[in-house]
Amino acid sequence: MKLTQISHLLAIADKGSLRAAARYLDVSQPQLTRSMQELEHDLGVTLFERSARGVVLTQAGERFLIRARTISSEVRRAHDEIAQLQGDTAGTLHVCMSTVPHIALFPYALKEFRARYPDVLMDLRDGVFPNAEPMLKNGTLDCYIGPAPDLPTNSDLIVEKLFDNTRVIMCRRGHPLIGATSLQELKDAEWATTSVTHKAYEELGPLFAQHALPAPRLVLRAHSTLTYVTAIAYSDLLLMLPVQWADFEITRNALDIIKVKEPLPAAPICIVRRADLPLTPAADYFCDMIRRASGHLLQRRS
Structure with a gap:
């Protein structure tokens, strides 16, 4: 299995057809077809079925797609982490926040984060935990900040309370x-x-x-x-x-x-992230700035 095959699979799933995926990836359609045939041979299953509208994932394809998104996210995160550990200030930060951190915490965190990591692309979503949970679990998001429900003790997510x-x-x-x-x-x-x-x-x-x-x-x-x-x-x-x-x-x-x-x-405002995945230096710093902004907010309350 090759990383290029993973990226090809994701493009086909997202674009809905081989032609659109090939155009998006700037590769030939026969090259994309061969890539998927090799991946299916390696896995021993059929991942796509052709339809009048393009291609549709099989049941096995749907399950493998979840893993493929996690693999892609982890490769991206690994590249960012190594580069940032070496002093690079580039990379991408993926965060979902509810309205409270947007209003009360983000203005402070944004200023401090941009000063420390001016070249990091901030990919931010407005949402709540039910929207963020699947993206946290498949690695699309670095973290979620907002109200979160009580999770079971064996959850693969860590919940850190910031304030009531x-x-x-x-x-x-x-x-x-x-x-x-x-x-x-x-x-x-x-x-x-x-x-x-x-x-x-x-x-x-x-x-x-x-x-x-x-x-x-x-x-x-x-x-x-x-x-x-x-x-x-x-x-x-x-x-x-x-x-x-x-x-x-x-x-x-x-x-x-x-x-x-x-x-x-x-519900209390929390930081939620994957328990088994370390944050990149940039994501870790962003969370630190959110914690600091929370401290300022609590001081103003008292």
């Missing part, structure tokens, strides 16, 4: 329920949820149940920041967001906070 957090209830300016002071007064409201958990109910349901209230009416689940900010700014939907949103300049003048008496705990 709380939430606020946000609504549009002039919302008819702006004067509410308890969750009881909001029991008939319609709610939007983020995708921070695998199941939408888990974001609000347990809190309402704790106060003997009926389950909240969930009418919208947003998978992007733009979606839920737009939804609550232009409707009567309510949304619970981490308290950092209250001070975020972009939304502070467009949204209001409904101040209720009940505590609204939020």
Whole structure:
């Protein structure tokens, strides 16, 4: 098995056809076909089946693709690590962050990281743990920063807590329920949820149940920041967001906070990474800057 065969496989899977993959890789289509035939012979299985739309992975091909992405990510990470250990400031950083670290931690970390690693390409994603988990496990991401669920003790991921957090209830300016002071007064409201958990109910349901209230009416689940900010700014939907949103300049003048008496705990903000893979020097430094930014945030709180 050769690394070129791995890159050929990934290109075909991503592009959906031999022709598109050959064009992307700047190789001839017959060369790509031979490469895949040799790989299939080496593995003893068929990886692709031809269809009217191009090529489709077989079941064996789907399973091998997961391993191939991990191999490709590890080769990239190994190149970056060796180069950075020798003083090179180039490479690529792959990180997924939820909105809280984007708002409260990233501005500080970005400045410090760019000063130390000016030539590293920062490949950053906006997302939450359910989105990041498969990419962490296959090595696509160096780390994830944001709220994370409790993981089993035998998990292949390491979770490092940065700080505990709380939430606020946000609504549009002039919302008819702006004067509410308890969750009881909001029991008939319609709610939007983020995708921070695998199941939408888990974001609000347990809190309402704790106060003997009926389950909240969930009418919208947003998978992007733009979606839920737009939804609550232009409707009567309510949304619970981490308290950092209250001070975020972009939304502070467009949204209001409904101040209720009940505590609204939020999931702690964490760094999550693979347990069996060391971070590259650049990724390790970025995490250090996130930790330092968290320290500054906690100092301001106290």
